[in-house]
Amino acid sequence: MSRKINETFVEVACAGCGRIQRVRASKVIPCDGYTCSWGRCKQNPDFKLPEVPDGWICVHEPYAAGGFSGWTIRPATQDEKRSLERAKAIRNAALIKRLRAN
Numbered sequence: 001m002s003r004k005i006n007e008t009f010v011e012v013a014c015a016g017c018g019r020i021q022r023v024r025a026s027k028v029i030p031c032d033g034y035t036c037s038w039g040r041c042k043q044n045p046d047f048k049l050p051e052v053p054d055g056w057i058c059v060h061e062p063y064a065a066g067g068f069s070g071w072t073i074r075p076a077t078q079d080e081k082r083s084l085e086r087a088k089a090i091r092n093a094a095l096i097k098r099l100r101a102n
């Protein structure tokens with residue numbers, strides 16, 4: 001394995017704690033933001049990802065920038081919208097069943 005000379009590095013910051021990770025630009029997956037752990041910040045437990053508007057989804061990308069995970073909030077595709085509706089229907093049925101059991 002050879003080392004490339006003049007390789008471009010970029011600095012990616014955790015949105016929760018500001019910790020910076022220096023990684024090769026070619027290894028960074030473009031995302032809306034990055035965190036030092038999977039969808040959260042290890043150092044700042046109060047940090048929350050931005051709210052996802054109705055009809056949109058939050059896509060998590062593990063190791064998007066070195067050890068940092070990334071997230072992107074985008075409009076859901078038609079298939080994803082149908083999947084969300086099915087998931088909501090299953091959740092609501094479970095909640096109704098639980099309420100009736102009590």
Ligand SMILES: [Zn+2]
Pocket residue numbers: 014015016017018019035036037040041042043044
């Ligand atoms: Zn962090």
